[in-house]
Amino acid sequence: MSAHTEGTPCWADAMFPDVEAAKSFYGEVLGWTFDSGSEEFGGYAQARSDGKAVAAVAPQTQGVEGPAAWNLYFATPDATATAAKIRDNGGTLAMEPMRVGEFGTMATAQEPSGAYFSVWQPDTHEGFEKTGETGAYCWAEVTTRDPAATDVFFPAVFPYETRKMDVDDVDFSVFQAGGEPVLGRLKMTEDFPPDAPPHINVHFAVDNCDAAIATVTKLGGRLIFGPMDSPFGRFATVADQQDAVFTVIDLTTTEGEMPEFT
Template sequence: MSAQPEGTPCWADAMFPDVEAAKSFYGELLGWTFDAGSEEFGGYTMARSDGKAVAAVVPQMPGMDSPAAWNLYFASPDATATAAKIRDNGGTLAMEPTQVGEFGTMVTAQEPSGAYFSVWQPGIHEGFEKTREAGAYCWAEVTTRDPAATDAFFPAVFPFEVKKMEVDDVDFSLFQTGGEPVLGRLKMTEDFPPDVPSHVNVHFAVDNCDAAIATVTKLGGRLLFGPMDSPFGRFATVADQQGAVFTVIDLTTTEGEMPEFS
């Protein structure tokens, strides 16, 4: 497994008040199996799809009352240098560069509009072992109330090229590295409840979007948006039974022409 290019989304994890409930939910929805939690690292538990590492779940630390949420990591060859760029370009560090045993070094931060994200400098853990297949990460979008600030920030921190989607009623940008799209940026509209902050929306691939929605609701989660057909796949945004928001997408069921970007 080779190291990811700088700025590429390389890992996702989430803290949960009830990690056993999370394991049951994502095990049924995405077919994940789970390693034993690491006591040394606070019960950090690797999730696998077809035996390949795809994400992790971890119990919330005592006294933490923040809601459950998925967190996306971006690859960096030097977490300390990336942390400096985050500070210099209007971001805020929630966690300074921290070595996680021999696995790697991480940073957690907020971009200027408030969305949290993390940075990962790999050691022996280089990130996703499977992507863009059912049961695995396939995409993410920074969903923001201040698109100008987000569009300025990320290309200053990572080697991103910005492309704007030419659709009148949707404010959407695409971040590319090495000519490959790696991240979207969506402007939040009044369709989003006013109390929803800027956030990174992680997408997981599924075999069937509608069946995934049915499983989410059966397990106590909620449908928040969709399902909707698109040239990229049929997708829906949902929340699990502990409130963590994410999107499920069937990449094989597409409809419509691909949009133009400039």
């Protein structure tokens, strides 16, 4: 049995034009160390925090254009069946289910509003070995201009229940799997650049949000939003020096009351 419930984010990776620069950047910002990249799989290298697998980086495939971007994987017991649900519910498959050595089977898709994601049917590689702690994945949000389409799509593909945050000025919902919140959905407002595409914003936990921002900018990255205090932690959205966007959050520094969900 998979270590991750169906529909739960179970892995994250990114391809970079300069993978060695990415290793240096994330090593300093998030404290990651890296396995030697597998030549068989194009230099794909797992990142580790406290010796536990937390993500992966790889050289950008030849012929691929555009900035680097983090890609989130969702656990599935059957990648082929999930791919069919994606097609049947208005999504688009960018990559059909494909076996990845002995590690598992993956597929990559776009949900109806345009955000990319992947699904992962595990074999020897089950995914994250650490979450919700410093240096590891802790949360993600589908950030979209068409929340209605997204809100219909994801519960049709995965066994999700949806709860909407009861706040007047923010259109935000949470998808739950097995009664646990696993994914957020945020409507993009005028605060977002008009050319910003729909995307899944991956969050990594840090000890100190402001210190992480300082390190990001020192290394050639940039601050996009924040820092901001919240009941969930102090967070900021940043981009690395190759323009891959992600959020850093200090889960221990919280402010305010938890919002109500309906």
